[in-house]
Amino acid sequence: MGIHKLKKVKMQVVNISKLSLLILIVLIIGCSKKIQNELVPNNNSGGYSFEFKNTKNGMSDSLLITGGFFDLKTRQPLGGSSVHFYCQKIMTDSIGNFNFKLSSGLKSDYFFRGVSIGYKTVITDFISLKSDTLKLNFYLDEDTTPIYHCED
């Protein structure tokens, strides 16, 4: 009787250990998340931040890309902006937000251009799109280059 009980307890421990390991693996593989909150600098004095994560073991059939545009100094949203990558151009809404989906076949490494009238364009480094969700925020600096009247 005592031995039986001991074996049962051992079995439970093993089962719990297997379960824990499984949960751990799922957590590691299925919910990996990377956050780049610190602004990545850009040659045009603005920058960008990004955050991507996997929620389904990286097997999702599409990639959701969301984000927004902001004035670098005031952090006010910038409507009338657009995200460019490869042949695609995604316009933001009136308050600078955008979201779009990529099919899994397009998952690769891309760089993005954040463009907004009156602001210096920000170009990101290559970002891996082997995840399910990418949140990408652009912080743009005003373009204050003067306008010249050249006749010659």
Added chain:
Amino acid sequence: MLFSSCEQNQNELEPQFQDSFKKISITEIDELVGLTGTGISNRSIGSSNNLMETEYGTLRLDQIIERISSSEQIKPNYSIKLIPPSDVKGTIEYLVIEYSEGEYNQYILQFEPTGNRFDIAKSLNSFTGAIRTLYLDREIRSETNYEDGIRVELKNESRRVMEFEYCDCEYQYVESEVNSNITGEPFMEVWIVCTCYESSGSGGDSSDGSSSGGSGDSSDSGDSSDSGDSGDSAGTNTDPDSGGGTSNDGPSDPSNPKFPVGLTAFMSEEDWEEQINDSQLQPCMETIMNDLKNLTQGVGQTVQMFAGNTPGYNWKVQDGSLSQGTGMTSTQYNNTNGTVTTTFDSQAWKNATELSWARTMLHEAMHEYFVAYYNLNRRTFLGTYQQMVQDWNTHQNWNDVHHEEFARSLVTGIADALEEYGIKNGYNHSRQFYEDMSWAGLQGTTTFQNLSPSIKQRILNPNAIELTGADLNGNSQTQKGKNAGC
């Protein structure tokens, strides 16, 4: 009805304003604290001369108004001209320090005209835009929107929960006997008194029986149609979420509003107007600019706007050496005085005719217009100039984007104004000449590049001749305009 009694300039205050106002001058913050007994200094972060920097903007201590609203008022109210923070654009603001229920309260009175539709101070009765009161952290306390002087409802997405429903304001213009400390000339003063009403549900008796949504001021009687419109506008709204309220929200007794806030502000015309500041132009250029201010055709109307009172559309023109070109307009907008600066290099182009410079000034004026419009109301600009937004994706610089728009839509307008200038100065040139001249500076645009080689040649030659006295081949040619004498 809102803005009443605004049409006629007067040299004394109307009865309802008499004994209400007093201009005072305070240069030391301690005096202001002493006057108000409030903690205004706890938000101040520095002061110099007549300016006091605060977290909510810069106070002009040389523009303070003291006002007693009624005989029952124990202590006076004050309003101080406020220069808003740099990220707040296109507004005219005052700090109001008001005595109520035993203590002084402070808030900001803010005017935000919509786009470029706010013409001149003397037409405040056709004001289009928003009048707001703000807390000192610049959160909105009340907001009222007007279309041609009539109160209108906010769109759904713009509605906010606010403490006050709306403010009715009165204006009066008085020719001041006090000389402007800037120009040394007598100037126009504008007195404003606003009375704000609580929004329903935020305290007070908000269900009393009046259906009037407009001002109850007696001076409205002469403009009953507007008053009725205003009242209807408020009265037909039954949306409980509306910032405009319901027909029961209006005061039953206009002389006793639910929240008897007497906002007071004093405006000199300097706040609203100005101007083309051409004091730093060469005399030869100043003469041309003065002629342009009187043009009425084409883009000449834009120059008139700069020369007039439209707030936010001020143009500083100056002479200076440039590394390239004949003129340069900054894309940086001075929010404090609503000014964009253009520099002309008159000394580098000694052979240029007055026609050439007049055209260049008209051209640069349109740059100024776009820069100011964009900075004053970016969202409206994006809606108005959608092709420029598209062009930015390609060019990604203002220089090209402006010029593409010029080539698309402003060549004729520049030609119209230049032709009017030419005629007024005794020239009798062909329309073709003025149209060709108006292309100067646009030779890099898509529109110009799509022209045939012969037309390009026809355009470029007279421009080169008027600028340098020589054609494209470097041969001296007779100019059609007189040398500007710079």
